[in-house]
Amino acid sequence: xxxxxxxxxxxxxxxxxxxxxxxxxxxxxxxxxxxxxxxxxxxxxxxxxxxxxxxxxxxxxxxxxxxxxxxxxxxxxxxxxxxxxxxxxxxxxxxxxxxxxxxxxxxxxxxxxxxxxxxxxxxxxxxxxxxxxxxxxxxxxxxxxxxxxxxxxxxxxxxxxxxxxxxxxxxxxxxxxxxxxxxxxxxxxxxxxxxxxxxxxxxxxxxxxxxxxxxxxxxxxxxxxxxxxxxxxxxxxxxxxxxxxxxxxxxxxxxxxxxxxxxxxxxxxxxxxxxxxxxxxxxxxxxxxxxxxxxxxxxxxxxxxxxxxxxxxxxxxxxxxxxxxxxxxxxxxxxxxxxxx
Amino acid sequence: xxxxxxxxxxxxxxxxxxxxxxxxxxxxxxxxxxxxxxxxxxxxxxxxxxxxxxxxxxxxxxxxxxxxxxxxxxxxxxxxxxxxxxxxxxxxxxxxxxxxxxxxxxxxxxxxxxxxxxxxxxxxxxxxxxxxxxxxxxxxxxxxxxxxxxxxxxxxxxxxxxxxxxxxxxxxxxxxxxxxxxxxxxxxxxxxxxxxxxxxxxxxxxxxxxxxxxxxxxxxxxxxxxxxxxxxxxxxxxxxxxxxxxxxxxxxxxxxxxxxxxxxxxxxxxxxxxxxxxxxxxxxxxxxxxxxxxxxxxxxxxxxxxxxxxxxxxxxxxxxxxxxxxx
Numbered sequence: 001x002x003x004x005x006x007x008x009x010x011x012x013x014x015x016x017x018x019x020x021x022x023x024x025x026x027x028x029x030x031x032x033x034x035x036x037x038x039x040x041x042x043x044x045x046x047x048x049x050x051x052x053x054x055x056x057x058x059x060x061x062x063x064x065x066x067x068x069x070x071x072x073x074x075x076x077x078x079x080x081x082x083x084x085x086x087x088x089x090x091x092x093x094x095x096x097x098x099x100x101x102x103x104x105x106x107x108x109x110x111x112x113x114x115x116x117x118x119x120x121x122x123x124x125x126x127x128x129x130x131x132x133x134x135x136x137x138x139x140x141x142x143x144x145x146x147x148x149x150x151x152x153x154x155x156x157x158x159x160x161x162x163x164x165x166x167x168x169x170x171x172x173x174x175x176x177x178x179x180x181x182x183x184x185x186x187x188x189x190x191x192x193x194x195x196x197x198x199x200x201x202x203x204x205x206x207x208x209x210x211x212x213x214x215x216x217x218x219x220x221x222x223x224x225x226x227x228x229x230x231x232x233x234x235x236x237x238x239x240x241x242x243x244x245x246x247x248x249x250x251x252x253x254x255x256x257x258x259x260x261x262x263x264x265x266x267x268x269x270x271x272x273x274x275x276x277x278x279x280x281x282x283x284x285x286x287x288x289x290x291x292x293x294x295x296x297x298x299x300x301x302x303x304x305x306x307x308x309x310x311x312x313x314x315x316x317x318x319x320x321x322x323x324x325x326x327x328x329x330x331x332x333x334x335x336x337x338x339x340x341x
Numbered sequence: 342x343x344x345x346x347x348x349x350x351x352x353x354x355x356x357x358x359x360x361x362x363x364x365x366x367x368x369x370x371x372x373x374x375x376x377x378x379x380x381x382x383x384x385x386x387x388x389x390x391x392x393x394x395x396x397x398x399x400x401x402x403x404x405x406x407x408x409x410x411x412x413x414x415x416x417x418x419x420x421x422x423x424x425x426x427x428x429x430x431x432x433x434x435x436x437x438x439x440x441x442x443x444x445x446x447x448x449x450x451x452x453x454x455x456x457x458x459x460x461x462x463x464x465x466x467x468x469x470x471x472x473x474x475x476x477x478x479x480x481x482x483x484x485x486x487x488x489x490x491x492x493x494x495x496x497x498x499x500x501x502x503x504x505x506x507x508x509x510x511x512x513x514x515x516x517x518x519x520x521x522x523x524x525x526x527x528x529x530x531x532x533x534x535x536x537x538x539x540x541x542x543x544x545x546x547x548x549x550x551x552x553x554x555x556x557x558x559x560x561x562x563x564x565x566x567x568x569x570x571x572x573x574x575x576x577x578x579x580x581x582x583x584x585x586x587x588x589x590x591x592x593x594x595x596x597x598x599x600x601x602x603x604x605x606x607x608x609x610x611x612x613x614x615x616x617x618x619x620x621x622x623x624x625x626x627x628x629x630x631x632x633x634x635x636x637x638x639x640x641x642x643x644x645x646x647x648x649x650x651x652x653x654x655x656x657x658x659x660x661x662x663x664x665x666x667x668x
Contacts, residue, residue: 122364137361143353152349172349174356184582196593327357330350335358339365 005102008324009090009111010141013067014162014187014287016086019321020094021329027317028089032082033061050089055210068163071117072125080128087132107133108336110324112144115166116182135336139327141320142168143175145285148323154277156266158259160288162187165259169266169278181266185258187287190216194251202242206234215244222252223293252291260301267305279308285316447664449492449517453618454479455524458502463527465640471525472500474643478523478631481653489661509621519587520626521660522618527634535633536607537599539592541584542619542626583625585611591629591659598655629656
């Protein structure tokens with residue numbers, strides 16, 4: 001029997017990551033683009049561009065971000081195609097391809113998707129990924145994170161992605177609807193808010209959402225500013241330094257109230273005798289976990305219900321895919337065979 | 342790793358596979374299978390529902406002893422259009438699910454002109470009353486929406502008092518997609534300031550907002566304590582994200598549009614408050630405070646038809662912006 005390759009894939013709105021049992025790990029931006037016309041095709045010399053390449057050449061591309069707002073839009077063939085290209089690309093990176101080292105029939109893949117996508121169009125999602133690998137298990141992203149961290153009991157995962165913020169309370173069972181919540185305030189909504197605020201303050205400056213996203217990744221914070229957020233953008237064509245500290249704070253803080261509200265609401269639904277343990281076991285993951293001051297703000301809110309601890313992961317990029325990989329490795333081969341039917 | 346963790350992991354994996362197999366076979370997720378789910382919802386929601394019935398009944402008798410359901414003439418309702426197909430799995434609990442998940446665009450809009458009849462709303466010394474301003478803006482807005490292909494349901498087309506509960510009932514019966522209520526502020530302590538703000542349903546700790554909500558809710562007859570009980574069950578609703586998005590779109594258009602010829606206009610932002618019309622409506626719902634009766638210059642402007650037209654235009658842009666984003 002040929003060697004089996006186990007992989008965990010985190011299919012995110014903004015970034016997608018893969019971890020494989022051969023030790024390979026990769027992350028790409030979740031952008032897929034096709035050359036918009038013949039000229040673009042000639043220049044780019046490729047049928048499809050993925051990740052950073054796609055963003056960099058976006059002016060020549062029909063660019064898709066298949067899981068925008070945490071959902072795979074139904075009825076959009078291009079988005080389905082984009083998901084498939086993204087999966088194939090990720091698998092190719094770890095050596096899975098038609099003529100590569102590993103054949104697709106020997107891959108056991110666990111794919112973590114935004115919780116909202118799984119909840120609303122599970123069937124559609126599954127069909128969209130059909131035929132890429134033989135054995136495919138789809139789970140919700142926060143569940144994969146929890147599994148990878150062994151945080152299976154009395155834990156709350158708050159996964160702040162680009163399109164959605166997913167909450168999941170782990171109660172030692174496969175999370176049901178009532179254990180999970182999804183908010184649409186997340187990284188993308190911060191970007192949009194920040195762009196708007198910057199445009200209001202510096203109407204002359206020329207700023208795009210991609211610039212704003214980079215600035216956010218560098219300077220995001222809530223509460224007191226540790227440093228000034230000074231960025232450079234063209235004003236009437238002249239590169240100019242802009243102070244966007246206040247705008248950054250205001251945009252990032254739009255996340256705080258809804259997250260606190262949902263966190264407290266989910267906590268209140270936990271069986272009373274376990275509430276304290278869950279409060280002391282809150283884990284922030286996803287890119288939003290890197291917002292400075294956020295865990296402190298959440299801990300402050302927890303004080304009104306008896307105090308708690310919010311941890312955040314230093315390196316959130318591969319938490320989801322590593323969790324998926326752990327799931328893939330732990331799953332008995334017999335179960336995999338059932339799925340590949 | 343402890344034996345216990347191992348056991349939990351095995352159980353989780355088994356459940357994950359079982360769920361994936363169900364999906365392949367086309368079965369709904371275990372957690373929402375009707376057998377146990379419907380019953381549990383029934384158990385959980387029944388007290389709330391009974392409370393609601395009791396409240397609604399008593400309020401109805403208390404607030405309008407003479408009016409009766411069947412003599413009430415709804416301003417304008419379109420009911421004969423076939424309903425859009427509803428998702429087959431009607432047992433699915435929508436909490437925590439964003440409406441953007443569903444293939445949905447805005448077809449039908451409820452426009453609610455605040456106050457009316459014996460309830461003038463806030464009034465100015467110049468005898469301009471909120472009920473007239475809101476009605477005029479609602480009319481202008483309706484025309485714009487209809488021209489762009491929306492279907493419009495209005496809760497009142499003339500100067501009469503329609504209880505808030507009745508407005509909500511109208512809206513719910515019409516199977517509309519969104520609900521926009523138009524109001525005018527009056528802030529007695531701050532006559533020099535004026536601004537615009539948009540509300541969606543949510544809890545508030547701000548005492549001035551609580552008072553504002555109490556003022557606008559006055560005709561409903563609910564006591565604050567009753568309201569709180571009702572609200573607790575509704576805050577976690579799936580509508581909230583959508584309402585917030587609608588409120589943000591409306592507020593942004595209102596402010597940017599009205600600011601163009603009024604530099605002093607303040608952006609009071611998107612806020613949450615427990616207005617009763619927002620509680621009882623079953624669709625994403627917002628309440629826009631489009632001006633300030635407590636400010637003299639604002640009153641002068643509100644008396645001008647072109648300014649009211651501008652407000653209607655801003656609301657229209659907010660609604661279309663939301664509708665476009667949602668598709």
